[in-house]
Amino acid sequence: MYEAGRYDVIVIGAGHAGVEAGLAAAKRGAKTLMLTLNLDLIAFMPCNPSVGGPAKGVVVREIDALGGQMGKTIDKTHIQMRLLNTSKGPAVRALRAQADKVLYQQEMKRVLENQENLTLRQGMVEELLVEDGAVKGVKTETKACYYADQVIVTTGTFMRGKVLIGDIEYQSGPNNQRPTITLSEQLDDLGFDIVRFKTGTPMRVNSHSIDYSKTEIQPGDEVPRAFSYETTEYILDQIPCWLTYTGEVTHQIIDDNLAKSAMYSGAERGTGPRYCPSIEDKIVRFNDKPRHQVFLEPEGRQTDEVYVQGLSTSLPEYVQKEMLETVPGLENAEIMRAGYAIEYDAVVPTQLWPTLETKKVDGLFTAGQINGTSGYEEAAGQGLMAGVNAAAKALDKETLILDRSQAYIGVMIDDLVTKGTDEPYRLLTSRAEYRLLLRHDNADLRLTDIGYDMELIPDERHERFNHKQELIEAEIKRLSEVRLKPTDDVQQTIQDKGGSPLKDGVLAVDLLRRPEMTYETIVQLAPRDHELPVEVEEQVEIQVKYEGYIKKSNQQVDKMRKMENKKIPENLDYDDVDNLATEARERLKRVRPLSVGQASRVSGVNPADVSILLVYLEQGKHAKVAANE
Amino acid sequence: MEQDTIAAISTPLGEGAIAIVRLSGDEALAIANHVFSNKDLTQVDSHTIQYGTLVDPKTDEKVEEVMASVMKAPKTFTREDIVEINCHGGMVSVNRVLQLVLRYGARLAEPGEFTKRAFLNGRIDLSQAEAVMDLIRSKTDRAMSLALKQMDGRLSQLIRDLRQQLIETVAHVEVNIDYPEYDDVEEMTNELLKERAQNVKNEVHTLLRTAKQGKILREGIGTAIIGKPNVGKSSLMNILAHDDKAIVTEVPGTTRDVIEEYVNVRGVPLRLIDTAGIRETEDIVEKIGVERSRQALQDADLILLVLNGNEPLTEEDRALFEAAKDLDAIAIVNKTDLNQQINMDEVREVAQGSPVITTSLIEEQGIDELEQAIADTFFDGEVDQGDLTYVSNVRHIQLLEQANEALDDALESMEMGMPLDLVQIDITRTWELLGEIIGEDVSESLIDQLFSQFCLGK
């Protein structure tokens, strides 16, 4: 054993959570060490070579607005990008990019290497150093001891990982990396509640062996797009994906071999996510569907590996092969890596404070898949928050908790620490009750100021952001003052758009509110004397058109905030609160919510319990006043 | 501190002739004023009582004549603005008043909430905090079991069905949003969504209409006892109620106002209304009473028309039959212990098929037959328990009305061509409101629905 150094913050793992955690902590000024199993696999994507999508894509933008890295890196390394849900409302639009998996890793590594205050090192952490309920550092396999009062664990699916293919099983991390055994056992010993989850991935096949003529092309958008508000250079040379389908024969093969699937062989297994079912699950649960979609996604520009989205499986390799033979275009597909399922340990997330610090061990934070989530974006969002808060604790700075109306990241963390999860948790737009406020287009408006306060956003960017805000406000103000008269010109334009003619003069904003009107048309009628960036135009249009709905949501938020602002002391003794229903008391004791609002979301706590809690807290306040008098 | 304005009936159910609806909060004066017609309540002095009529501003319908006590913060029980509306008309009218203020911006108070506010606003001292918490607990538990009891099995099934329709629709919209690349899930269209929303709205509307009948069940069937002076109306009331509340004398015109009593006749809840004998009169007080009787006759669901067997049928009797023509009625020929002067064939003829019962109230004869006739009218007649689903709980009605509004908003947005994911906000809200009626937890069920209805994933 040797003393290898002292840091403010140590991050274990350099996956999607670890990367953001390390960068955020270092940017806030904490001397940060990152330890990871393999420096060649930083921010490795063990599954889909893709970033974003509904809700998840918004998270990437939120990360970016908070000064995180994911958006910038994918902007530089994607092979195609698309804006989804363009035919729907602004609240649900989202970007998705297909990643060049290898480039993504290399780019992330370069960013970490260049980050001030950040030390990157290869090594397997074997043990957390814990004294008197507080973490003091970590010890590696090679007997190096690193000291820090803040440690963030982001070890993903490595925790007692076990790979399953047919009847073969072996202890392993994803993609045959070494599993993490001792750390997981130690968490158990420290008294953490651990659950066993599972997930799976499909096979990768060689591009040369695919007959693309039997598939449909899925190109990226022609308009250049980017996640990051800082990106100025766009990748125009995109690579398409391809679509094909399973058929009745495929399903028959799967059905015949069901008993050979690791997940259907009858053995007790961890809980898998419903939103990412294996092809076996799909056949069993929806046996009336004649076909299922299969997307063929290239894994990068420099490789011939193609990810077969839709066929996630833990069937034996030879059955995987038989299955492929029945899918148009894949009849001769050569499997380069077989699909597999992986089972792993996760920490029950209600054991965390909303800062992602564990309640059991002072200074110990967890983020990413270890908290029961699944997905790169979910991991990255938590990583950033844990990094910010670990640094805050180390340097005695302000902590950051986002609420449910501020960000999907806030929704996710609140769900995790308040309700927990009994399957791998994925963000969906329907988890957000204020999703009209949590849009992809306004992530910067929601979060840049916060990122700036947390020292994650440089001055120059903050100024640019302020300028954008001013432009938006000014343009809305202008439109609220311009009155359009029912001239022939105006009437004609309105008619061309299919609207009913004006009876009287009308304010430009009011005309814009009409469903058939766009900002573009309004500007024709009410010309401005300066150019505006597209993002500004977009904001003006959205903010004006959906003002009614936005207001309604904001009213709900105000109500929610009132309860959120009623704080509960961390160490409140719920046994002292008479009259709470027994179930509510037990749940509250476990979750230890920090506000009355959070308490009201704990399952099993009903409105009467909330009232009783309020009265109890008020009583404490009165008592204090009385004592001071 | 808590901004919204709450309202509740603050007299115990069924006790006392006067019932009070209490409003507390920043908007108490404004809301009360909005439905109060005679004076501007926001301008009157604090701690005064105002007489006036409550009018539903949307329909201009008169709801009730009331007295409103206006008490401005901070010298009030809750330290917030308080308006107390006193109504005379018993439970039915007090319920109507409550629903009116709920419709125009008040929220139904949680159990014990007035006291809770009093405490939180520093009106009640520390030593009483325990008591406040006790009160909240016990009131909540009682209210919950009460609400459950009032929840008719068919009603909860109906609400469950509606919610299922809604959630399938919502899940469909959601899946289009969260999994845009899946082509085997057809796109939810505006037309389809509109059709579903309209369907649910129709059902909610019907429920709200039956809510009125629901009240009949819970509050009793409004049953007016009418007849000429001195035929034995008050005696009948007392016998059915096993009580001597109404004054009985041999002087015609004894009863000068409407008297109400809740009774249960063979399982049928009646709100018995004894009236002043109807005749042309010069006496001012009696005149008002007679006017009220005519009113009672109009509001009643069932008429007990009393005749004196000791005298022949008069023009006045015939006029009463005429007035009760389109209503459920039972004719009672009383005083059979005396010499029969009335011609029963004539009675049957004017009764036009309504049951005719003979009684001697003094000797308690014919009461069984009368009770049976009342029960039969109820169970065979129009107010048939079997066909209708009743909503009677005020909270349920408020939630239904809110659901109705949310559906209106959704339909309006569709009309305006708003994107489905926005329309869906109001549909989801409807689903949540209906869920509150049957006390169903909302948190995970949408996501459960999403994954059981559609096949998704990599």
Ligand SMILES: Cc1cc2nc3c(=O)[nH]c(=O)nc-3n(C[C@H](O)[C@H](O)[C@H](O)COP(=O)(O)OP(=O)(O)OC[C@H]3O[C@@H](n4cnc5c(N)ncnc54)[C@H](O)[C@@H]3O)c2cc1C
């Ligand atoms: C087979 C498979 C299928 C998946 N399928 C999906 C899917 O369908 N959908 C989806 O959304 N997500 C899926 N995922 C999950 C997604 O990959 C993760 O959610 C995401 O990578 C989690 O990020 P993370 O940072 O928490 O962990 P990871 O990205 O796993 O990173 C963990 C990091 O910790 C390091 N590490 C582990 N143990 C130690 C140790 N003892 N000492 C030092 N370093 C250590 C590792 O080297 C690695 O850098 C899948 C994952 C796998 C493995």
Ligand SMILES: Nc1nc2c(ncn2[C@@H]2O[C@H](COP(=O)(O)OP(=O)(O)OP(=O)(O)O)[C@@H](O)[C@H]2O)c(=O)[nH]1
């Ligand atoms: N003999 C006899 N007298 C009866 C009978 N029922 C009521 N009376 C008497 O008739 C008189 C009037 O009875 P009430 O019950 O006061 O009659 P009412 O219809 O309420 O009269 P008003 O309130 O004055 O309109 C009383 O003296 C009763 O005792 C009956 O069945 N037989």
Ligand SMILES: [Mg+2]
């Ligand atoms: Mg009388």
